[in-house]
Amino acid sequence: MALIVEKFGGTSVGDVDRINAVADQVAHTKTSGVQLVVVLSAMAGETNRLLDLGARVSPASEHREIDVLISTGEQVTIALLALALEARGVRARSYTGDQVRIVTDNVHGKARILDIETHRIEADLAEDRVVIVAGFQGQDLEGNITTLGRGGSDTTAVALAAALNAGECRIFTDVDGVYTADPRVVPNARRLSQITTEEMLELASVGAKVLQTRAVEFAGKYGVTIRVLSSFEEGPGTLISQEIDEMEQPLISGIAYNGDEAKLTITGVPDEPGVASRIFGPLSDAHINVDMIIQNVTGDDTTDLTFTVHRNEFAKAKEILDATAQVLGASEVIGDQTLAKVSVVGVGMRSHAGIAARMFKTLADEGINIQLISTSEIKISVGIADRYLELAVRSLHRVFGLDESPEHEMLGPAVD
Amino acid sequence: MALIVEKFGGTSVGDVDRINAVADQVAHTKTSGVQLVVVLSAMAGETNRLLDLGARVSPASEHREIDVLISTGEQVTIALLALALEARGVRARSYTGDQVRIVTDNVHGKARILDIETHRIEADLAEDRVVIVAGFQGQDLEGNITTLGRGGSDTTAVALAAALNAGECRIFTDVDGVYTADPRVVPNARRLSQITTEEMLELASVGAKVLQTRAVEFAGKYGVTIRVLSSFEEGPGTLISQEIDEMEQPLISGIAYNGDEAKLTITGVPDEPGVASRIFGPLSDAHINVDMIIQNVTGDDTTDLTFTVHRNEFAKAKEILDATAQVLGASEVIGDQTLAKVSVVGVGMRSHAGIAARMFKTLADEGINIQLISTSEIKISVGIADRYLELAVRSLHRVFGLDESPEHEMLGPAVD
Numbered sequence: 001m002a003l004i005v006e007k008f009g010g011t012s013v014g015d016v017d018r019i020n021a022v023a024d025q026v027a028h029t030k031t032s033g034v035q036l037v038v039v040l041s042a043m044a045g046e047t048n049r050l051l052d053l054g055a056r057v058s059p060a061s062e063h064r065e066i067d068v069l070i071s072t073g074e075q076v077t078i079a080l081l082a083l084a085l086e087a088r089g090v091r092a093r094s095y096t097g098d099q100v101r102i103v104t105d106n107v108h109g110k111a112r113i114l115d116i117e118t119h120r121i122e123a124d125l126a127e128d129r130v131v132i133v134a135g136f137q138g139q140d141l142e143g144n145i146t147t148l149g150r151g152g153s154d155t156t157a158v159a160l161a162a163a164l165n166a167g168e169c170r171i172f173t174d175v176d177g178v179y180t181a182d183p184r185v186v187p188n189a190r191r192l193s194q195i196t197t198e199e200m201l202e203l204a205s206v207g208a209k210v211l212q213t214r215a216v217e218f219a220g221k222y223g224v225t226i227r228v229l230s231s232f233e234e235g236p237g238t239l240i241s242q243e244i245d246e247m248e249q250p251l252i253s254g255i256a257y258n259g260d261e262a263k264l265t266i267t268g269v270p271d272e273p274g275v276a277s278r279i280f281g282p283l284s285d286a287h288i289n290v291d292m293i294i295q296n297v298t299g300d301d302t303t304d305l306t307f308t309v310h311r312n313e314f315a316k317a318k319e320i321l322d323a324t325a326q327v328l329g330a331s332e333v334i335g336d337q338t339l340a341k342v343s344v345v346g347v348g349m350r351s352h353a354g355i356a357a358r359m360f361k362t363l364a365d366e367g368i369n370i371q372l373i374s375t376s377e378i379k380i381s382v383g384i385a386d387r388y389l390e391l392a393v394r395s396l397h398r399v400f401g402l403d404e405s406p407e408h409e410m411l412g413p414a415v416d
Numbered sequence: 417m418a419l420i421v422e423k424f425g426g427t428s429v430g431d432v433d434r435i436n437a438v439a440d441q442v443a444h445t446k447t448s449g450v451q452l453v454v455v456l457s458a459m460a461g462e463t464n465r466l467l468d469l470g471a472r473v474s475p476a477s478e479h480r481e482i483d484v485l486i487s488t489g490e491q492v493t494i495a496l497l498a499l500a501l502e503a504r505g506v507r508a509r510s511y512t513g514d515q516v517r518i519v520t521d522n523v524h525g526k527a528r529i530l531d532i533e534t535h536r537i538e539a540d541l542a543e544d545r546v547v548i549v550a551g552f553q554g555q556d557l558e559g560n561i562t563t564l565g566r567g568g569s570d571t572t573a574v575a576l577a578a579a580l581n582a583g584e585c586r587i588f589t590d591v592d593g594v595y596t597a598d599p600r601v602v603p604n605a606r607r608l609s610q611i612t613t614e615e616m617l618e619l620a621s622v623g624a625k626v627l628q629t630r631a632v633e634f635a636g637k638y639g640v641t642i643r644v645l646s647s648f649e650e651g652p653g654t655l656i657s658q659e660i661d662e663m664e665q666p667l668i669s670g671i672a673y674n675g676d677e678a679k680l681t682i683t684g685v686p687d688e689p690g691v692a693s694r695i696f697g698p699l700s701d702a703h704i705n706v707d708m709i710i711q712n713v714t715g716d717d718t719t720d721l722t723f724t725v726h727r728n729e730f731a732k733a734k735e736i737l738d739a740t741a742q743v744l745g746a747s748e749v750i751g752d753q754t755l756a757k758v759s760v761v762g763v764g765m766r767s768h769a770g771i772a773a774r775m776f777k778t779l780a781d782e783g784i785n786i787q788l789i790s791t792s793e794i795k796i797s798v799g800i801a802d803r804y805l806e807l808a809v810r811s812l813h814r815v816f817g818l819d820e821s822p823e824h825e826m827l828g829p830a831v832d
Contacts, residue, residue: 016472023473050492056432057439057496058503065502068510069495072488076466079485080473086481087474094484098514099559120559143515143536 003035003125003166007135007157010044011174012231013077022231023084026130030090035125037164039135039157040081042073063108067137067147071097074134074153081132092130095120097137097145102156104138104146110287111138111146112214113155116163133160151212158215162222169224171211172231177238178203178210180402181255185393188403192238195253197226200240202345202379203256216240252346252355252400259389261291261339262314263372264307264321268331271303278328279305282320288313292341292374292381302331306372308383311337339371340386342393344400345379356380362399368392419451419541419582423551423573426460427590428647429493438588438647439500442546446506451541453580455551455573456497458489479524483553483563487513490550490569497548508546511536513553513561518572520554520562526703527554527562528630529571532579549576567628574631578638585640587627588647593654594619594626596818597671601809604819608654611669613642616656618761618795619672632656668762668771668816675805677707677755678730679788680723680737684747687719694744695721698736704729708757708790708797718747722788724799727753755787756802758809760816761795772796778815784808 006026013019030036050070054061078094085092100120104111124131135153138146148155154171161169175183177191178200195203197220200211210228219226219240229237269275276295283290291308309317318335325333349355359380363370368391372383384392397403422442429435446452466486470477494510501508516536520527540547551569554562564571570587577585591599593607594616611619613636616627626644635642636658645653685691692711699706709723725733734751741749765771775796779786784807788799800808813819 016469019473053432053492053496054499057435058499060503062499062502065495065498065508065510068498068512069492072491075488075491076469076485079481080469082481082484083470083474083478086478087476092481094481096484096561099561145512145515 001033001035003037003164004029005037005039005157005161005164005166005169006172007039007153007170008041008172008231009153009174010041010046012172013040013042013081014044016080019077019080020084023081023088023090025231026081027085027088027090030130035128037121037125037131037133037160037166038081039133039153039160040074040077041135041153042070043077046073046076061109064144067108067145071134071137071145071147074136078132078134085130085132090130091128092132093124094132094134096134097156098139098143100133100138102133102138102159104140104148106140106142106144106146107287108144108146110149111140113138113148113159113218114141116159118163121160121164148214151215154212154215155218158218158222158224158226161224162218166224169219169226170237171215171226171228173210173228174230174232175210175228176230176233176235177228178240179254181393181397182257185257185390186255186397186403189397190402192253193236194239194241196347197240197242198378199253199345199347200226202343202376203254211240251348252344252402253348254345255393255396255400255402256343256345257389257393258341259386260311261308261341261383261386262311262317263336263339263383264309264314264317265304265334266306266321266325266330266332267304267334268302269305269328270330271301275303275328276305279321279324280307282324283309283317286316286320288317288320290317292372292383294372294374308339308341308372338386339383340389340392341381341383342389342396343379343381344396347378349380350377358399359396362395363392366391366395417449417451419453419580420445421453421455421573421577421580421582421585422588423455423569423586424457424588424647425569425590426457426462428588429456429458429497430460432496435493435496436500439497439504439506441647442497443501443504443506446546452546453537453541453576453582454497454546454548455569455576456490456493456548457551457569458486459493462489462492477525480560483524483561487550487553487561487563490552494548494550501546501548506546507544508548509540510548510550512550513572514555514559516549516554518549518554518575520556520564522556522558522560522562523703524560524562526565527556529554529564529575529634530557532575534579537576537580564630567631570628570631571634574634574638574640574642577640578634582640584643585635586643586645586653587631588645589626590646590648591626591644592646592649592651593644594656595670597809597813598673601673601806602671602813602819605813606818608669609652610655610657612763613656613658614794615669615761615763616642618759618792619670627656667764668760668818669764670761671809671812671816671818672759672761673805673809674757675802676727677724677757677799677802678727678733679752679755679799680725680730680733681720681750682722682737682741682746682748683720683750684718685721685744686746687717691719691744692721695737695740696723698740699725699733702732702736704733704736706733708788708799710788710790724755724757724788754802755799756805756808757797757799758805758812759795759797760812763794765796766793774815775812778811779808782807782811 082092082094103115135156179189181189226240498508498510519531551572595605597605642656
């Protein structure tokens with residue numbers, strides 16, 4: 001019997017009516033003769049409500065206790081869905097992260113999954129129960145409750161799909177699939193019917209916002225097939241898998257952006273071995289995610305180094321970098337909080353020259369200055385002033401033929 | 417270093433302001449140089465809010481999932497108190513019932529504590545942390561979340577005090593101690609400074625409503641000293657311990673009542689061995705608490721049997737009894753849902769004759785008909801029509817000298 005993991009996000013379980021609708025849908029899927037594991041987020045707004053309660057008793061957020069507090073959000077929805085399914089005659093059983101147990105490291109608020117015990121879930125599936133698991137949460141090796149960070153329920157779902165060797169991991173969300181660009185920025189963006197995990201990873205990490213990056217990483221690493229679907233309307237969604245037919249491979253799959261970047265440059269750094277690790281070690285210790293890193297050669301015995309972080313982490317990163325600069329005897333630290341990043345992504349660009357040149361020319365034609373460039377095998381990203389963000393995304397979407405040309409729509413049949 | 421367990425109920429942690437007030441109080445107690453374990457209920461109203469959500473997705477209450485749902489209530493308050501204490505510079509750590517772990521049987525919604533693992537708590541206490549434990553909840557032997565039923569946080573606190581061999585278990589509540597009668601019924605009821613566990617047990621089980629019966633049972637069984645205190649105003653409260661000075665022992669400690677009783681009588685039951693267990697076995701299997709049981713001798717080869725249950729369980733009990741009556745070939749089942757129970761309680765009555773006679777005469781003088789009588793070594797209870805309840809309680813309170821006579825006030829010094 002096929003095993004499917006389905007994940008419903010916060011808006012999909014936003015109130016009792018929505019939970020009843022999810023119960024109807026899950027009950028219907030169950031009758032088609034599959035084994036089902038359902039992963040749920042907290043009701044939309046609940047995590048913020050709990051964080052607000054926490055903020056009202058303590059200005060500092062003691063992470064262990066914040067995790068105890070906010071993990072109640074998913075515990076409420078899993079119990080409600082189990083009740084709703086039982087009311088429909090569907091046998092179901094709910095589990096919190098630590099009941100499963102989903103073992104994580106001990107970085108509260110940003111924990112990573114280390115292992116998942118599957119025996120309780122498998123025993124319930126064997127007895128034909130729908131198993132409902134709280135997303136976003138786990139338990140560290142000492143038994144403390146941990147959470148995976150915003151969007152962590154996606155990771156829970158994909159990790160469960162990997163651990164249980166599920167045929168498909170369906171992520172139900174408030175959009176009906178992955179688009180060539182954010183439809184709020186590019187109104188005539190198109191839904192992709194297929195995309196590779198690798199492309200999705202590049203899209204997610206630069207801000208496509210459909211799926212959490214770690215979830216896609218997990219999917220790539222363990223060969224999990226994901227389908228992104230709308231929980232509000234029927235449709236085939238977008239299939240995300242490791243390989244798709246080369247013939248149907250478009251040149252560029254999509255344009256992604258992130259308007260919340262900040263840039264930090266440290267100049268006059270002695271150009272000697274080990275200096276990069278002395279710069280990024282303290283940032284990593286503080287759990288600050290560094291995105292693009294560019295090192296410029298200056299010609300003398302010093303070098304300049306630029307990197308980007310999320311704007312929320314700018315102040316903390318600058319403080320750490322200032323301290324590092326003093327230790328290293330660097331010249332100065334320059335910060336800029338008005339950066340945006342725009343990326344073109346596509347596995348197809350591996351075998352096609354000229355994508356970069358076309359991208360840079362498009363931006364130049366619009367009068368947009370490029371501050372940073374960073375490339376990977378399937379992605380080219382540029383840093384620009386954030387006021388040009390929409391203009392850049394729309395121009396690139398048009399120039400790379402994503403607006404309407406049918407040759408770029410992937411035609412592979414929906415797998416079900 | 418003395419170890420104290422403190423428990424705060426739902427109104428004591430009813431909102432963020434109240435939680436901050438509890439944090440102030442706990443922080444102050446901690447500075448006096450004791451080891452502290454704090455047990456919390458859910459915010460007042462939260463359990464009902466969650467139950468209401470559950471009722472909106474399922475008419476039947478699937479008990480396993482209801483426990484998953486409502487156990488989030490205490491998890492929120494323990495995290496908030498831990499955050500509030502950390503904000504005050506007091507090191508603290510919170511634990512849910514299954515983290516501790518508090519092992520219970522698997523009767524969801526009415527579970528009983530079987531064992532408490534203390535090593536995590538003791539490790540934290542050794543590191544001078546305040547340990548905060550979610551009341552009301554535990555984990556069965558298979559790892560499912562269980563709850564202990566209404567008022568179960570008292571039981572959690574006393575059981576923890578027993579397991580940790582605490583010097584005192586302080587129950588903070590919305591009254592300032594145990595009274596000679598319910599002050600809402602008898603305005604000049606007096607607070608007792610001391611009472612025995614045994615008396616408290618009789619008072620609690622017949623409706624004094626200050627402490628959950630099972631908590632007092634636990635305290636009696638394991639020799640835990642309880643102090644009932646107001647969380648809203650300072651005062652010595654009432655000390656509940658196994659023995660109090662005989663010299664200070666009053667004749668009667670208090671008058672208790674329960675206005676929500678119902679009575680069931682099965683008549684014409686064959687008077688043969690084993691018949692009582694055939695009647696009460698099915699009621700016990702359905703987890704219906706039977707209170708008073710009276711068997712009348714009728715003289716022929718049949719007998720009549722009367723018992724009382726809580727009015728909420730009357731319909732279920734009657735249905736079961738009707739079925740049993742058919743099997744036994746009994747004559748009929750008679751029900752009455754207008755019963756109230758009034759009890760006089762006191763260890764002193766062991767050595768004094770005439771209490772019963774004085775009680776019955778008092779009720780007769782007021783024209784109140786006694787329907788049932790049940791006695792124990794330290795208690796006499798009568799069943800009367802519920803419309804006479806207040807009249808009976810006030811009359812007995814006055815006749816037994818509880819209204820003002822100082823000779824009945826216990827004078828033992830407050831232990832701190």
